[in-house]
Amino acid sequence: NAGVTQTPKFRVLKTGQSMTLLCAQDMNHEYMYWYRQDPGMGLRLIHYSVGEGTTAKGEVPDGYNVSRLKKQNFLLGLESAAPSQTSVYFCASTPGAKLFFGSGTQLSVL
């Protein structure tokens, strides 16, 4: 039972490049989330999904897009990366309350 798996774990981008972060969960959870963690800012919700085919904006959605085509996967896309998007990104899922987190993706945008 892998839980929540994030791919990749580390990535360095140049300004303007695009990339997709993949979150996969094998617990059949309905709800999935993308957060970013920055020093002194805590975890801020980027986007979330309450079921397959649905997505909703969180606190800091600008510059990101998401898709939940399959229940087990939640993709986070950066179309044109900016240095302000340098952060640690966490994916989480839940059946309804307790959040299960992935191990994080460290992204640097130069």
Add this chain to the structure above:
Amino acid sequence: AQSVTQPDIHITVSEGASLELRCNYSYGATPYLFWYVQSPGQGLQLLLKYFSGDTLVQGIKGFEAEFKRSQSSFNLRKPSVHWSDAAEYFCAVGSSGTYKYIFGTGTRLKVLA
């Protein structure tokens, strides 16, 4: 709109001393409330949660928290801190209606030997 405030950015306590970390929330209905802990370079681990019922909840590692509706607070406490408790602690709020979970900015705990 949901919001969570953790007014203390850093707290330092001596090993064996008691601990209280503050959390205030803003939410229209009865919220789900959580405390998570993150050790350096690690993911987040759930310490305890409150949904309803008894306002004093017990968690793992000897932590407890008390929900006070009148003060919109959910403070985390531990009677005697251990050096291994040094970490960053996050309060979070959510609901069964929106399933939107918002975190506070965190409190970094340092424990002196």
